[in-house]
Amino acid sequence: GDVAVVVPAAGAGVRLGPGAPKALRLLDGESLLVHAIRRTAAAPSVRMIVVAAPPADVDAVHALLSPIAPVVVVAGGAERQDSVSAALAVVPDDIGIVLVHDAARCLAPADLFERVAAAVRDGADAVIPAQPVVDTIKEVDVDGVVLGTVDRSVLRAVQTPQGFRASVLRAAHAAAADLYTDDAGAVEKLGRPVICVPGSDFALKVTRPLDLALAAHLLTLEA
Ligand code: CTP
Ligand code: MG
Numbered sequence: 242g243d244v245a246v247v248v249p250a251a252g253a254g255v256r257l258g259p260g261a262p263k264a265l266r267l268l269d270g271e272s273l274l275v276h277a278i279r280r281t282a283a284a285p286s287v288r289m290i291v292v293a294a295p296p297a298d299v300d301a302v303h304a305l306l307s308p309i310a311p312v313v314v315v316a317g318g319a320e321r322q323d324s325v326s327a328a329l330a331v332v333p334d335d336i337g338i339v340l341v342h343d344a345a346r347c348l349a350p351a352d353l354f355e356r357v358a359a360a361v362r363d364g365a366d367a368v369i370p371a372q373p374v375v376d377t378i379k380e381v382d383v384d385g386v387v388l389g390t391v392d393r394s395v396l397r398a399v400q401t402p403q404g405f406r407a408s409v410l411r412a413a414h415a416a417a418a419d420l421y422t423d424d425a426g427a428v429e430k431l432g433r434p435v436i437c438v439p440g441s442d443f444a445l446k447v448t449r450p451l452d453l454a455l456a457a458h459l460l461t462l463e464a
Contacts (some may be wrong), residue, residue, distance in 0.1 A: 242288035244358050245336040246281050246402065247328040250274050250302070250344035251293045251317020257450050262295045263447065264344040265302075269460055273447060274302065276311060276347040282310035282400075284354035292344070293317035293324035322421055326414050331390045332407065338362065339410050342402035348459050349402060349444035356438050357404035367428040368404040370440035371397035397437060399423060400444040409433060422425055 254263025264274040274292070281290055289311075294302040296316040303314040313331055317324035326343055332339060338361045340354060353370055360368040378391040403424050405413075413427035421427045423434045443463070447456055 242284075242286045242435045243336065243362070244284075244286040244340055244354075244404075245289040245291065245332040245407070246287055246340045246354070247291060247325055247332065248274075248277065248281065248292045248342050248344050249317065249321050249324040249328070251295050251324040252321065252345070253295075254345075254449055257278065257453070258450060262298065264294070265298065266453075268347065268447075268453060268456055272305065273347040274344045275305060277342070277344045277349070278309050278312065280327075280347075280349060281342060281354065283351040284358070285351075286338075286355055286358040287340075289313070289332065289336060291315060291328040295329040311414055314455045318458040320420055322414070322417065325424060329414060334407075337407050338404060339407045340404045341410070342444060344402050345446045345448065347447060348456055348463070349400070350441055351464075353400075353441045353444055354402050357402050358437065360438050360458050361404040365404075365436045366406045366409045366433050367425050367435040369423070369425045369435060369437055370400040370402070370444060371437040372400065372440040372442075374398050374437060398440075399425070400440045400446070416445075 250264035252263055257263055265272045270304045291313045294314050299314050299316050306312045357368050374393050374396040380388045413431050417427040428435055443459055
């Protein structure tokens with residue numbers, strides 16, 4: 242493999258409700274992070290995996306994941322962006338492609354990693370898996386009065402893994418002055434092109450309790 246995968250897994254999971262950090266919560270008896278790393282490690286392109294864990298759980302996460310795949314575990318930061326930067330800092334310079342993948346997208350399949358990595362290998366600086374938006378989207382004012390209907394055909398809902406030429410991702414993170422909810426946003430700010438590849442329904446992000454129920458069902462559908 243020629244790819245390093247950086248896995249931000251240090252979030253609290255506030256929207257999931259009270260409990261352990263989200264990456265350590267269970268789905269069918271295993272943590273979301275274990276599910277995520279098993280699928281990450283199954284992608285043939287992957288040479289190295291770096292996990293950004295909750296700072297108090299670095300050793301526990303290393304022990305949890307070592308039976309599944311060789312991983313490097315670092316302490317995450319206060320914001321997702323800080324966690325990605327901390328993990329990126331330990332990726333060696335001789336790895337030219339870096340994927341960033343949310344632990345919360347714990348069922349993202351190995352073939353999605355391959356699709357994203359292949360597009361970077363083919364020359365793209367930044368690649369994101371994207372899906373069409375299914376709902377009608379309205380723009381509203383602060384009082385909830387509708388200002389207009391957005392043309393949904395030009396919108397995409399974006400997932401991870403997102404793939405980058407390593408030098409481009411490092412430059413984007415070094416230059417990032419604002420907070421970004423995804424890494425491609427920081428690359429866009431540099432004025433570099435970002436391209437889409439088809440996403441996967443299995444790459445949904447476990448965010449709210451309903452998503453855990455959906456993920457449990459998706460587990461039963463995996464090929
Ligand atoms: N993440 C991280 N470090 C942070 C915040 C988030 O590594 N300081 C990670 C999460 O662990 C998750 C991914 O970034 O895998 C996407 O974030 P999100 O879904 O928002 O997870 P949480 O921040 O944990 O959830 P919430 O916002 O509901 O607290
Ligand atoms: Mg969050």
